[in-house]
Amino acid sequence: MTQKILFVDDEESFPSLIRRHFRKQIRAGEMDCVFAANGLEALQTIQADAEVDIVFTDINMPQMDGLTLLEKVHAFKPQMKMVVVSAYNDMKNIRTAMNRGAFDFLTKPIDFQDLEITIQRAIKEVAELKESQNRLHSVQTQMIQSEKMSALGELIAGVAHEINNPVGFITANLETTEEYLTGLAEVVQLYQKQFPDINEVISEKVKDVDVEYIIDDIPELVSSMKEGTQRIVNLSTSLRTFSRSDVSNKVEFNIHDGIDSTVTILKHRLKANIQRPEIKIVKEYGDLPLVECFPGQLNQVFMNLIANAIDALDEYNDGLDFEAAEAHLNIIAITTKVTGNSEKVAIQIKDTGKGIPQEAINKIFEHLFTTKPPGKGTGLGLYISRQIVEERHRGKLMCNSTPGEGTEFIIEIPIVSPPD
Numbered sequence: 102m103t104q105k106i107l108f109v110d111d112e113e114s115f116p117s118l119i120r121r122h123f124r125k126q127i128r129a130g131e132m133d134c135v136f137a138a139n140g141l142e143a144l145q146t147i148q149a150d151a152e153v154d155i156v157f158t159d160i161n162m163p164q165m166d167g168l169t170l171l172e173k174v175h176a177f178k179p180q181m182k183m184v185v186v187s188a189y190n191d192m193k194n195i196r197t198a199m200n201r202g203a204f205d206f207l208t209k210p211i212d213f214q215d216l217e218i219t220i221q222r223a224i225k226e227v228a229e230l231k232e233s234q235n236r237l238h239s240v241q242t243q244m245i246q247s248e249k250m251s252a253l254g255e256l257i258a259g260v261a262h263e264i265n266n267p268v269g270f271i272t273a274n275l276e277t278t279e280e281y282l283t284g285l286a287e288v289v290q291l292y293q294k295q296f297p298d299i300n301e302v303i304s305e306k307v308k309d310v311d312v313e314y315i316i317d318d319i320p321e322l323v324s325s326m327k328e329g330t331q332r333i334v335n336l337s338t339s340l341r342t343f344s345r346s347d348v349s350n351k352v353e354f355n356i357h358d359g360i361d362s363t364v365t366i367l368k369h370r371l372k373a374n375i376q377r378p379e380i381k382i383v384k385e386y387g388d389l390p391l392v393e394c395f396p397g398q399l400n401q402v403f404m405n406l407i408a409n410a411i412d413a414l415d416e417y418n419d420g421l422d423f424e425a426a427e428a429h430l431n432i433i434a435i436t437t438k439v440t441g442n443s444e445k446v447a448i449q450i451k452d453t454g455k456g457i458p459q460e461a462i463n464k465i466f467e468h469l470f471t472t473k474p475p476g477k478g479t480g481l482g483l484y485i486s487r488q489i490v491e492e493r494h495r496g497k498l499m500c501n502s503t504p505g506e507g508t509e510f511i512i513e514i515p516i517v518s519p520p521d
Contacts, residue, residue: 104131104155105132105133105152105153105154106135107136107153108156109139109142110159111138115136141165143165144165156182156184157183159186179202184207264340268333271326272327272334275326278323286319289312340366351393353393354392354393359396359400360448363404363407367408367411370408375423377427377431378426379431383432388439398494408482417455418431429453430453433450434451436448446513450510455505455507456506490512496513498513499511
């Protein structure tokens with residue numbers, strides 16, 4: 102990792118001196134040295150470059166001195182490691198600098214051994230601070246996401262429950278309706294058979310209503326209504342499966358139920374549109390045992406990965422005419438199997454999109470990193486998914502991608518939850 106260090110000094114020869122002394126570290130990519138001739142210039146550099154975390158500044162400079170720079174920087178970036186450099190007999194200013202939060206001080210003429218030791222100390226503290234901030238941010242993100250998913254789960258479960266009641270009434274009444282309509286149709290047919298000669302008024306009404314068509318259509322009408330209510334029931338079931346509230350301990354869960362519920366919820370995004378044909382889901386399910394896990398959290402991972410696969414296919418088809426899009430295999434393949442000496446399950450989710458560039462592969466799980474256009478992605482989905490799989494379930498989340506051939510995500514989690 103390259104550490105960017107800002108040196109602030111008004112002596113013209115100072116940058117050359119620093120570059121010459123640290124030439125090996127600079128060539129090796131261990132250090133990146135930037136320079137400013139006064140405090141004002143340094144302040145502008147710090148405000149413009151977020152990668153600068155360490156500053157070595159002289160005290161006596163034109164336009165803005167080092168003490169003023171120290172005060173201004175700590176007002177908006179208190180974590181900045183600032184080292185003041187001054188003459189040995191300038192102890193008053195040095196004490197003032199330390200009281201204002203300076204990390205350390207060096208005296209002129211600079212002892213480069215002391216400078217290297219101070220730089221290494223500063224780099225170490227910056228690294229430790231960033232690691233602590235990342236851990237804190239990770240915990241905060243998990244807590245926020247957990248609360249959001251809990252609230253969403255309760256909302257979805259409530260909606261599913263409210264859907265179930267009226268659908269239950271409709272389903273039950275459809276059986277009775279079918280019985281009523283079938284009976285009435287039989288009565289009408291019996292009348293037509295027993296009394297073929299009907300008066301003109303009734304005859305006209307029979308033609309106007311098209312009784313024959315209605316009698317033939319009743320079974321199909323009732324069947325389509327039953328199919329519609331069953332689809333609502335399936336969606337409601339999927340919603341309840343997807344939104345399962347996770348308790349404090351892991352529970353046994355059918356992984357396939359979680360995947361199926363996620364696919365059902367995303368079904369509207371799989372349908373054909375003016376841009377592309379239908380996206381096909383190809384499932385190759387192995388014989389999996391129940392897995393000890395947090396079902397709601399794993400469902401969230403499935404949602405992120407399958408939604409990302411749909412986005413990838415949408416992006417692939419963007420700009421193609423419909424014939425070209427139709428010629429491309431728009432497929433998301435989902436494969437499950439037992440692996441790791443029957444101790445783990447593996448879930449593979451593969452799309453036939455454009456793939457991810459190699460330079461992005463190593464970054465896709467980083468916080469706030471996204472390959473999607475502005476406004477399309479938050480950079481949190483894969484970051485949170487990895488936390489759920491690796492930290493909450495002691496598993497692995499991996500990505501394989503070849504540009505032009507698509508992307509595959511592999512989830513591996515233990516079947517039996519390991520002890521904490």
